[in-house]
Amino acid sequence: MLSSSPFRGRRGFTPYLCPAVIIQHNMNSIIKVSHLSKQFKELKAVDALSFSVNEVDVYGFLGQNGAGKSTTIRMLLTLIAPTDGTIELFGYNLLSHRKEILQQVGAVIERPDLYKYLTGLENLSIFAKMSGIKLSKQQLMEQLELVGLAQRASSKVRTYSQGMKQRLGLAVALVHDPKLILLDEPTNGLDPQGIADMRNLILMLSRERKKTILVSSHLLSEIEQIANRMLIIDRGKKLVEGSVDELFHPDETIVLLETTDKIRTEAIIRQSNYSNALINVDASGIELKMSKEQVPAFTRFLIEQQVEVTGINARHTLEDYFLKITTANQHVEAYKN
Amino acid sequence: MNYQLYRTSYFVPRTSYLVLLTSYFILLTSSLLAQAPAAELVKKVKAKLDKVNDYVATGKMKTDVVFIKAPISNIKAYYKKPNKFQVKRDGGLSLLPKGGVSINISSLLLTDDYTAINAGNGTIDNLPVRIIKLLPLTETSEVVLTTLYIDEKALLIRKASTTTKDNGTYDMQLSFGKYADWGLPDKVIFSFNTKDYKLPKGVTLEYDDGSKKPELPKNKKGKVEITYSAYVINKGVSDEMIK
Amino acid sequence: MWKLIKIEVFKIFKKPRTYIAFIAIWAIVSLIQLALYVDGQKYIDFVLSGVNDTFKVGGKIINGYFVCFIILQTLLIHVPLLVALVSADMVAGEANMGTLRLLVTKPQSRTTLLLSKFIASSVYTIALLLWIAVIGLFLSMFIFGTDGLINAKSDQIILLNANDVFWRYLCAFAFAELALITVGSLGFFFSIFAENSLGPIVATMSVIIVFTILSTLEIPLFESVKQYFFTTHMIGWKGFFEMKQTAEGDSIPGTIRNLPAVLRSAGVLLAHIVFFVGASIVVFKRKDVLS
Structure with missing residues (x-):
C-alpha cells in the first residue's frame, strides 16, 4: 500500500x-x-x-x-x-x-x-x-x-x-x-x-x-x-x-554441519585446511567459522571426502550473537518466572 | 335552727337595706350616666367605620420577627365590605401574621354576635381610652376574647388585643392622623407570639461564613408595622384586586 | 497557548462522555421542575413548617427564582461529579488512550500544555454552568414566572424582593463557577498521577463527599477545622442571598450581608485552584511519561 x-x-x-x-x-x-x-x-x-x-x-x-x-x-x-x-x-x-x-x-x-x-x-x-x-x-x-x-x-x-x-x-x-x-x-x-x-x-x-x-x-x-x-x-x-x-561481514559466517557420521567428519576436518575454522562439536552438529566465499569450496571438499551431509546451514555471526543474547535472556526470564 | 336564722334576719335594721339599695342604684346610674354602655360605644365605632365601603391603601410594611429577614416593603392594602381584606406586597412575597383579618379593624366588629363588657378606663399614648371586652357568643368562634381600647371622644380604636384558640394573642396598636375621620389608621403595629423556626442544616446546606451568630432573644414576640401613606376610599375595589 | 486551548476544547466537546453531564443536568433540572410544578406546595409546607401556623404567605412562592434556588442547592452537590468526569480525564484519559506521549513530544512546553488543558476543562465547567443557568434559571423563570425569593435557612427565613434577586443569581453563578473550577483543579491534579480516569474521578468525588459530610455534621471536633475545608467555602454562593441590616434590624435590599466572608471564601477557592494547578504543573514537569 x-x-x-x-x-x-x-x-x-x-x-x-x-x-x-x-x-x-x-x-x-x-x-x-x-x-x-x-x-x-x-x-x-x-x-x-x-x-x-x-x-x-x-x-x-x-x-x-x-x-x-x-x-x-x-x-x-x-x-x-x-x-x-x-x-x-x-x-x-x-x-x-x-x-x-x-x-x-x-x-x-x-x-x-x-x-x-x-x-x-x-x-x-x-x-x-x-x-x-x-x-x-x-x-x-x-x-x-x-x-x-x-x-x-x-x-x-x-x-x-x-x-x-x-x-x-x-x-x-x-x-x-x-x-x-x-x-x-x-x-x-x-x-x-x-x-x-x-x-x-x-x-x-x-x-x-x-x-x-x-x-x-x-x-x-x-x-x-x-x-x-x-x-x-x-x-x-x-x-x-x-x-x-x-x-554483517562475510568473514563472520557460522556454518552448522550435520552428517551421518559426526566422528569421522570431525576427524576429516581436523586433518584438513579447515581445522582452524572448527569451533564446536555437539549433539546439534559441527560448527565452523569461515567467510561466506569459503562455504562453496568447503561443501565441495566434504563431497570429495565422501562425507554424507544431511544438513548444512550458514548464518551470520551477528545473528548468532543476537540469538545467543536473546536465548540467554529468555533462559533468565524463564528462570525468573 | 330555722327559727334562729329567721330571727337573725328579722333583726337586721331596715335602714341598712335602704342604704345598700340606694348606693347600688347610685352607682349604677352614675356609671350609666358617665359612660355609654359598652355595646353602644362599640356600635358607634362600628358605624363610623361603616362609612367606608372599600379602600385601597398604600404604605410600607416592616417585619420585625427574629427569624424573618425581610426588607421594608411597599404594600397595598385592599378592603371591601364586609370583611374582605388583603395586604399585597409590591414586587415580592409577604409573610403576614395569620389572618389579614387581624390587621383590619372592621372585621373585629363584624358580627353582632358578642357581648360587650366594660372593663374600665386606661390610657394609650397619654390618651384616655375605654377598655371594652368583647366575648363571642358562638362556641365555634376562633376568637376567644377581644379587648378594645377605644378613644371615646374620637370614636377610634387605639388598641385591640385578640386572643384566639389556636394562634395565641395578637396585639394591634393603631395611630391615627389624616384619615381619623374615616376611622382608618396611619399606622398599625401588630405584635404576636411566634413559634420556633428550625430546619435541619442537612436540608438547607448552610453557608457558614465563620461569623458568630448572635444569641436569639428569648422573647419570641414578633412585630409587623404598617405605615399607610394614603387611602383611596370608596372608589370601588373589584373582587379581582382583592383575590 | 490560545491554539492549544482551542484544540483541547475541541477534543472535550468531541468526546461523547462530555454530553453525559449536560443530559444529566437536564434530567435533574426537569425532575425538580416537574416535582415543584406538580407538588411544590408540599415542599413549601415543609420549608415553612412552624411558620405556616403564625403566618400567611402572600405572593407566588413557587416562582422561577425559587425553583432555581432549589436546583442550585441540589445540583451544586452533584455537579462536581460531572466536572470530575471531564477534569480528571484531562491527563489520565490521554495516558490511558496512549495519546499523552504524542502530546508531550510536540514542541510545546509541558506547562503550556497543562495550562491549556486546565483552561479547557474550565471552559467545560463554564459551559456546564451556563447550561444550568439556561434551563435552571431562565427556563424556570419562563415556566414559573418571577416573584420575590424565599431563602429558608436553618434558623431564619430571608425574603428577597423580586427586583433584588436576578443580580444575586449572576453573582451566585460566578461564585459557583469558581467552586466548580476548584473541583476541576482537584480532579485535574489527581489526573496527573493516574493512567486511567476512573481513579482520579473516584478520588475527587471521595474527597468532596468526605469533606461535605464533615462540614455538615455538627460535631464540635469538625466545627473547628471546617473552615479549612474547601467544601465549606463552595456553598459561599448562598451568601449572595442574604441582606445587610440596619441598626434597627431592617434588611436593606441590594446589599450582601457579609460580603467580606463571601470574598474570603472566593479567595480560599482561588487559592486552592492555584495550589492544585501549580502542584499539577510541578509534578507533571518532572514526570516520566511511561504510558
Whole structure:
C-alpha cells in the first residue's frame, strides 16, 4: 500500500519555520548520546549508553524486548528525564533547546495511539497544529492520500484496523515534515504486507526525502534490510555499534554441519585446511567459522571426502550473537518466572 | 335552727337595706350616666367605620420577627365590605401574621354576635381610652376574647388585643392622623407570639461564613408595622384586586 | 497557548462522555421542575413548617427564582461529579488512550500544555454552568414566572424582593463557577498521577463527599477545622442571598450581608485552584511519561 503511494510530490506544504534556525543542514551528527543512563527505582533501564546517528542515516536500534530501546527513544523525545548523561540533537542540548528541536522531530512510539473518537482528518489536523504548522484541509487530505487513508479520512479512528492506525500514526509523525524520524517498533502488529510497506516507506524517506531515521526493532532481519548503521543493546548497555555492512561481514559466517557420521567428519576436518575454522562439536552438529566465499569450496571438499551431509546451514555471526543474547535472556526470564 | 336564722334576719335594721339599695342604684346610674354602655360605644365605632365601603391603601410594611429577614416593603392594602381584606406586597412575597383579618379593624366588629363588657378606663399614648371586652357568643368562634381600647371622644380604636384558640394573642396598636375621620389608621403595629423556626442544616446546606451568630432573644414576640401613606376610599375595589 | 486551548476544547466537546453531564443536568433540572410544578406546595409546607401556623404567605412562592434556588442547592452537590468526569480525564484519559506521549513530544512546553488543558476543562465547567443557568434559571423563570425569593435557612427565613434577586443569581453563578473550577483543579491534579480516569474521578468525588459530610455534621471536633475545608467555602454562593441590616434590624435590599466572608471564601477557592494547578504543573514537569 505504502509502496504504491510514495511520498512523491510532497513538497507542496510550507515546512515549519523554526525561529531560532538552530538546525543546520550540513550537520553531520544528528543524534549524539553520551553516557545516557536511566534508573527506575531498582531497575537500570539504560546504562551509560553512548551512540551517534549521522545525517540521512537509517539507524537500526536493536535489542530484545525490555533491553532499553523504548526508554532511550522516550529520552530522545523528552518523555523521560535521563538520570545521567547528555543528549544532543542537531548539535544542541535537548533539554535546553527542547522546543526548537522537537519541531524537527517526528515519532511513532510503540502503538500508534490516537484519538479514537475523532476522525483521521481531525487527528492529523490537531497534531499538525500542535507541531506549529497550519495546513488547509486539502493539504491534510494530501497527507492522508500519501498513506492511503484519504478514503477513510472522515471515519472515526475507532473504526480503523491496526494497519490503518499505524499508517495514520505515521502520517501524524510526518505531518510537520520533520528532519529526524524516530520509529519505535514500527512493524509491531502488522501483517507481512504491512511490514513490507513500512520497510519501503522507510527506505523512501531516507533516499528520496533525505530524512534521518532511527528505527528500533527486536528483529535483526528487519534492521538488516533497511539500516545502514546499527546499535545492539542489551539490558540497557551497548553491545555493539557500527555500520551494518561491517557487522554483517562475510568473514563472520557460522556454518552448522550435520552428517551421518559426526566422528569421522570431525576427524576429516581436523586433518584438513579447515581445522582452524572448527569451533564446536555437539549433539546439534559441527560448527565452523569461515567467510561466506569459503562455504562453496568447503561443501565441495566434504563431497570429495565422501562425507554424507544431511544438513548444512550458514548464518551470520551477528545473528548468532543476537540469538545467543536473546536465548540467554529468555533462559533468565524463564528462570525468573 | 330555722327559727334562729329567721330571727337573725328579722333583726337586721331596715335602714341598712335602704342604704345598700340606694348606693347600688347610685352607682349604677352614675356609671350609666358617665359612660355609654359598652355595646353602644362599640356600635358607634362600628358605624363610623361603616362609612367606608372599600379602600385601597398604600404604605410600607416592616417585619420585625427574629427569624424573618425581610426588607421594608411597599404594600397595598385592599378592603371591601364586609370583611374582605388583603395586604399585597409590591414586587415580592409577604409573610403576614395569620389572618389579614387581624390587621383590619372592621372585621373585629363584624358580627353582632358578642357581648360587650366594660372593663374600665386606661390610657394609650397619654390618651384616655375605654377598655371594652368583647366575648363571642358562638362556641365555634376562633376568637376567644377581644379587648378594645377605644378613644371615646374620637370614636377610634387605639388598641385591640385578640386572643384566639389556636394562634395565641395578637396585639394591634393603631395611630391615627389624616384619615381619623374615616376611622382608618396611619399606622398599625401588630405584635404576636411566634413559634420556633428550625430546619435541619442537612436540608438547607448552610453557608457558614465563620461569623458568630448572635444569641436569639428569648422573647419570641414578633412585630409587623404598617405605615399607610394614603387611602383611596370608596372608589370601588373589584373582587379581582382583592383575590 | 490560545491554539492549544482551542484544540483541547475541541477534543472535550468531541468526546461523547462530555454530553453525559449536560443530559444529566437536564434530567435533574426537569425532575425538580416537574416535582415543584406538580407538588411544590408540599415542599413549601415543609420549608415553612412552624411558620405556616403564625403566618400567611402572600405572593407566588413557587416562582422561577425559587425553583432555581432549589436546583442550585441540589445540583451544586452533584455537579462536581460531572466536572470530575471531564477534569480528571484531562491527563489520565490521554495516558490511558496512549495519546499523552504524542502530546508531550510536540514542541510545546509541558506547562503550556497543562495550562491549556486546565483552561479547557474550565471552559467545560463554564459551559456546564451556563447550561444550568439556561434551563435552571431562565427556563424556570419562563415556566414559573418571577416573584420575590424565599431563602429558608436553618434558623431564619430571608425574603428577597423580586427586583433584588436576578443580580444575586449572576453573582451566585460566578461564585459557583469558581467552586466548580476548584473541583476541576482537584480532579485535574489527581489526573496527573493516574493512567486511567476512573481513579482520579473516584478520588475527587471521595474527597468532596468526605469533606461535605464533615462540614455538615455538627460535631464540635469538625466545627473547628471546617473552615479549612474547601467544601465549606463552595456553598459561599448562598451568601449572595442574604441582606445587610440596619441598626434597627431592617434588611436593606441590594446589599450582601457579609460580603467580606463571601470574598474570603472566593479567595480560599482561588487559592486552592492555584495550589492544585501549580502542584499539577510541578509534578507533571518532572514526570516520566511511561504510558
